[in-house]
Amino acid sequence: MSVEAPAHPILDPLLAPPFPQAALPMLRNPQLRKNVGHAIDVIQAKRAKVVAEKTDWQDLRSAASAIRAQALGNLGAYLEQFESKCTAAGGKVHWAADAAEARQIILDLLREERASEVIKIKTMTSAEIQLNPFLEAGGVKVFETDLAEIILQLGDDEPSHIVVPALHVNRSQVREIFARRMGLANLSDDPQALTAAARNYLRRKFLDVPTAIGGANFLIAETGSVVVVESEGNGRMCLTLPRIMITLAGIEKVLPRFQDLEVMLQVLARSATGERMNPYTSLWTGVTPGDGPQRFHVVLLDNGRSSILARKTERQTLKCIRCAACMNACPVYRQTGGHAYGSVYPGPIGAILTPQLMQMHHAQSLPYASSLCGACYEVCPVKINIPEVLLELRSQVVNQERRQIGRFFDPMYLGMKVANFLFQKAWRFHLAQRLGRIGMRLFTKKDGWIHWLPSIGGKWTQTRDLRGLSKQTFHEWWAARGKDAK
Amino acid sequence: MRASLFITCYNDTLFPETGRAVVSLLERLGVALEFHPQQTCCGQMHANTGFRGEAFSQAKRFVRLFQDAETVVIPSSSCVAMIRDQYPGLIGELGNETLRGELAALLPRVYELSEFLIDKLGVEDVGAWFAHRVTYHASCHGVRALHLGDRPYRLLAKVRSLTQAPLANVDRCCGFGGTFSVKNAEVSSAMLAVKLQDVVATGAEYCTALDNSCLMHLGGALHRQYAGMKTIHLAEILASTEASPAGATR
Numbered sequence: 001m002s003v004e005a006p007a008h009p010i011l012d013p014l015l016a017p018p019f020p021q022a023a024l025p026m027l028r029n030p031q032l033r034k035n036v037g038h039a040i041d042v043i044q045a046k047r048a049k050v051v052a053e054k055t056d057w058q059d060l061r062s063a064a065s066a067i068r069a070q071a072l073g074n075l076g077a078y079l080e081q082f083e084s085k086c087t088a089a090g091g092k093v094h095w096a097a098d099a100a101e102a103r104q105i106i107l108d109l110l111r112e113e114r115a116s117e118v119i120k121i122k123t124m125t126s127a128e129i130q131l132n133p134f135l136e137a138g139g140v141k142v143f144e145t146d147l148a149e150i151i152l153q154l155g156d157d158e159p160s161h162i163v164v165p166a167l168h169v170n171r172s173q174v175r176e177i178f179a180r181r182m183g184l185a186n187l188s189d190d191p192q193a194l195t196a197a198a199r200n201y202l203r204r205k206f207l208d209v210p211t212a213i214g215g216a217n218f219l220i221a222e223t224g225s226v227v228v229v230e231s232e233g234n235g236r237m238c239l240t241l242p243r244i245m246i247t248l249a250g251i252e253k254v255l256p257r258f259q260d261l262e263v264m265l266q267v268l269a270r271s272a273t274g275e276r277m278n279p280y281t282s283l284w285t286g287v288t289p290g291d292g293p294q295r296f297h298v299v300l301l302d303n304g305r306s307s308i309l310a311r312k313t314e315r316q317t318l319k320c321i322r323c324a325a326c327m328n329a330c331p332v333y334r335q336t337g338g339h340a341y342g343s344v345y346p347g348p349i350g351a352i353l354t355p356q357l358m359q360m361h362h363a364q365s366l367p368y369a370s371s372l373c374g375a376c377y378e379v380c381p382v383k384i385n386i387p388e389v390l391l392e393l394r395s396q397v398v399n400q401e402r403r404q405i406g407r408f409f410d411p412m413y414l415g416m417k418v419a420n421f422l423f424q425k426a427w428r429f430h431l432a433q434r435l436g437r438i439g440m441r442l443f444t445k446k447d448g449w450i451h452w453l454p455s456i457g458g459k460w461t462q463t464r465d466l467r468g469l470s471k472q473t474f475h476e477w478w479a480a481r482g483k484d485a486k
Numbered sequence: 487m488r489a490s491l492f493i494t495c496y497n498d499t500l501f502p503e504t505g506r507a508v509v510s511l512l513e514r515l516g517v518a519l520e521f522h523p524q525q526t527c528c529g530q531m532h533a534n535t536g537f538r539g540e541a542f543s544q545a546k547r548f549v550r551l552f553q554d555a556e557t558v559v560i561p562s563s564s565c566v567a568m569i570r571d572q573y574p575g576l577i578g579e580l581g582n583e584t585l586r587g588e589l590a591a592l593l594p595r596v597y598e599l600s601e602f603l604i605d606k607l608g609v610e611d612v613g614a615w616f617a618h619r620v621t622y623h624a625s626c627h628g629v630r631a632l633h634l635g636d637r638p639y640r641l642l643a644k645v646r647s648l649t650q651a652p653l654a655n656v657d658r659c660c661g662f663g664g665t666f667s668v669k670n671a672e673v674s675s676a677m678l679a680v681k682l683q684d685v686v687a688t689g690a691e692y693c694t695a696l697d698n699s700c701l702m703h704l705g706g707a708l709h710r711q712y713a714g715m716k717t718i719h720l721a722e723i724l725a726s727t728e729a730s731p732a733g734a735t736r
Binding site: 019020023024027331332334335336367368369370371372373374375377378388391393394395396397398412416417419420422423424425426429433436449451456457459460462463464465466467469470472473474475476477478479 | 493495497498499500502503504505506509521523524525526527529531532533534535536537538540543544547572575626627630631657658659661662663664665666667668669670671672673674675676677678680702703705706707709710
């Protein structure tokens with residue numbers, strides 16, 4: 001059986017096609033839509049159940065939001081505090097201004113250690129900086145250890161979700177990938193058989209490879225600790241067996257105090273996987289002699305984050321704890337899956353984060369990839385008002401267009417300018433209504449409905465009819481009624 | 487009770503029967519209605535497409551026109567959400583002190599239709615009659631911006647001869663989203679297709695809502711597909727009586 005989704009979806013915002021085009025093959029793929037819809041229904045139902053049992057859920061959200069806002073409000077100081085605590089405990093902190101710098105730091109560290117192979121805990125930040133292909137080109141073989149990441153790596157695929165990256169793949173597709181790449185012709189698609197196959201494949205890597213790379217869910221400024229939460233135990237293995245550990249983390253991941261985890265771990269597990277507590281929570285501080293990795297590096301990645309921090313409305317984007325509740329709730333994501341967003345960060349958070357990480361020079365279609373239904377904001381455990389940020393980014397995209405000659409050929413832009421002119425005076429609006437009524441007669445069928453319109457109107461009529469305009473507007477009726485009364 | 491009707495630009499142009507129904511309903515309940523002839527648009531379309539400056543100029547117009555109204559009633563949940571949720575930001579950023587003050591004074595007097603009936607007039611039974619099976623589409627702005635809650639259902643429950651048909655996944659978007667429906671027409675259509683499965687499965691004759699923009703979207707597809715279901719604004723159901731039943735105009 002072949003996987004119908006394109007083998008190599010483009011998740012580079014510099015190269016990805018605009019969202020409306022990228023979405024088309026997804027919309028037409030029944031397997032993908034079924035897989036995504038089913039997976040999301042399962043997660044959503046679990047989340048709803050465990051959120052409902054917390055009577056103080058809204059207070060938890062407020063607390064989580066306040067903690068994240070506090071961290072961002074004094075980010076520089078908290079990061080320096082983290083650096084000094086981590087260094088004192090035997091870790092080494094590296095600062096990377098952008099993706100290229102982070103990749104080079106990590107490759108140089110691996111070369112110092114003479115590492116030819118590396119095992120990885122799932123980290124979306126490494127996908128953001130396209131670390132794997134860079135390391136492979138530099139002569140280091142990369143082995144993902146998260147089950148979903150193994151499926152994607154062996155299937156030459158890309159993540160479509162930040163918590164369950166292989167959400168778009170079902171188990172018979174997993175069976176096909178494992179059978180082909182692990183040489184297991186008789187593998188069944190029974191979940192237990194599939195996980196056993198992955199376990200066999202992984203166990204050797206855990207025992208053989210002495211170098212690991214991971215991400216961080218949180219960095220604790222107060223103690224210099226790093227926190228990784230996961231469900232499979234692969235992270236725990238990577239944090240105990242190897243001799244060398246490299247953590248890659250965005251600078252926004254810091255929390256002021258150790259005690260903040262009380263709130264953050266509650267909202268993260270319930271929002272992300274619908275669990276009261278995630279199965280494995282690993283916390284470590286620097287190096288402990290004789291226990292776990294003996295050389296430990298943290299690479300702190302900016303890559304556009306500090307420019308987001310400087311902006312009033314957009315700053316809240318960085319409160320994100322990557323729980324993915326917004327994409328699970330999003331009716332757009334539900335139809336398209338993650339690959340349409342052309343970024344490792346899909347869904348509503350991706351629609352605001354990706355263009356900002358690109359300094360608004362790329363991915364300008366993403367702020368429009370939302371019907372503004374508000375479901376993302378409702379579920380966000382740190383209260384990021386995603387619709388508000390979407391609107392702010394849309395206005396930046398429009399302001400870019402205002403400076404371009406091409407705007408005079410964009411029917412949407414022209415339509416908006418004309419409509420604004422009409423709405424400034426009632427007589428202009430009323431005249432346009434009368435002219436529109438005459439013009440629309442051309443397209444109105446005998447049944448009183450419009451089945452086809454040209455230009456941008458055709459985008460409407462490709463799947464919906466439009467009722468023809470009434471002979472009398474409301475304000476005309478009101479005026480006529482007033483006259484009759486007199 | 488005096489109230490000024492803001493009909494909204496698309497109701498005025500595309501759904502005048504909704505406006506007529508609001509007039510007949512509220513006058514039947516003893517409300518003295520006014521209609522400011524200079525009114526046009528609240529600016530929602532511009533704001534949601536990223537045209538902030540243009541949206542602000544319409545917001546300013548709206549506040550100036552309605553600042554003397556005792557109460558403003560609006561039969562569109564998304565326009566009320568625009569005024570309530572987006573005007574403070576727009577006017578806070580682009581307006582002057584006077585305008586900010588005028589907005590602050592006006593906002594508590596702006597009501598969506600079902601809010602006006604239940605919160606302001608204190609009625610649930612408006613004396614309506616509508617002998618059909620009806621499903622209510624809650625609309626994103628109604629659910630998540632205005633928190634209308636059970637108000638629409640309470641109003642529908644008191645309509646004589648009406649049978650309510652509950653809609654599955656009632657808080658899920660229909661895919662309209664204003665210019666989203668043409669800028670992302672295919673994704674919007676996919677969302678609509680999924681929504682219609684739930685809507686059609688109710689077996690209702692009519693799908694109603696407090697927002698004609700969703701209904702234009704749902705109704706346009708129901709018509710295209712010969713689905714045998716019509717859309718109708720809740721105001722038209724509430725205005726309908728045995729003596730003068732709602733005409734099936736869509």
